Ligand SMILES: [Zn+2]
């Protein structure tokens with residue numbers, strides 16, 4: 001970015017229709033706040049106390065099969081239930097509105113080995129995870145009354161993950177949640193205004209600028225978005241215009257496995273830690289009767305990675321103060337973050353035995 005990028009400025013997020021404050025001059029401020037624990041990958045491949053390891057009993061009383069590949073089950077403590085009744089009675093005020101919320105929360109174990117993470121799995125091990133995500137999106141999205149399927153992963157205690165076993169979650173809802181709803185509106189408006197896809201246009205702009213790209217393969221581009229809030233936030237975009245995983249070719253499924261295999265070790269290598277993050281896929285809502293691509297021509301498949309670490313394995317960014325009351329703010333520029341991630345090796349600092 002040219003000229004004055006080292007001074008405070010605002011950047012526009014066209015996908016979320018919101019501004020971000022960038023304050024690069026602030027990166028030198030001293031840190032006397034919380035210092036967390038460095039996170040190492042688990043050293044044992046089976047933990048008798050883990051509720052996700054094969055054969056173990058779960059907290060709710062169910063027992064896991066001795067699975068050898070991928071294993072999914074309905075969360076024993078689901079945030080959503082398929083048959084919750086609608087709130088009863090008329091509200092005493094239109095300002096005291098409630099609405100039914102139904103859905104399903106599932107857990108997807110990526111691998112039986114407790115010590116692994118996506119970053120330390122092979123492409124050949126990640127590909128079946130991509131297949132399982134695709135099958136779950138199709139199956140759950142096809143259920144009556146399910147309008148959205150959110151596939152995501154919380155990694156690390158810093159992000160509130162309660163268990164280090166390699167796993168993600170799939171929450172589905174009888175409504176389109178706020179984040180994808182806002183992105184649907186922005187993409188729909190851009191299509192109406194220009195006749196083109198917002199994220200196809202954005203990807204073209206980023207590829208010609210170049211400086212925020214972390215890496216690419218034939219099917220996906222990983223970049224630190226212009227409007228990133230989290231220090232090392234990454235947006236992973238499909239190169240082809242498609243709305244959801246079922247539209248992927250076999251090569252594109254391999255391409256997604258390859259992109260995950262190349263991004264997650266870079267993250268771990270950055271501060272030589274098991275890098276915490278929330279990541280998730282944003283894809284077409286499943287609220288249309290037609291196939292997602294037809295019902296939602298505006299939607300462009302992507303993944304968001306939101307890692308909290310700021311300057312070391314133990315110092316994180318907080319979203320507090322002005323960020324809660326005003327707007328999000330960041331210190332290091334997205335261009336600097338992309339440069340640092342580009343410089344990281346794709347070979348994990350802690351190789352598998
Ligand atoms: Zn485990």
Ligand SMILES: [Zn+2]
Nearest residue numbers: 197200241300
């Ligand atoms: Zn597109």
Ligand SMILES: [Zn+2]
Nearest residue numbers: 183282302304
């Ligand atoms: Zn998104």
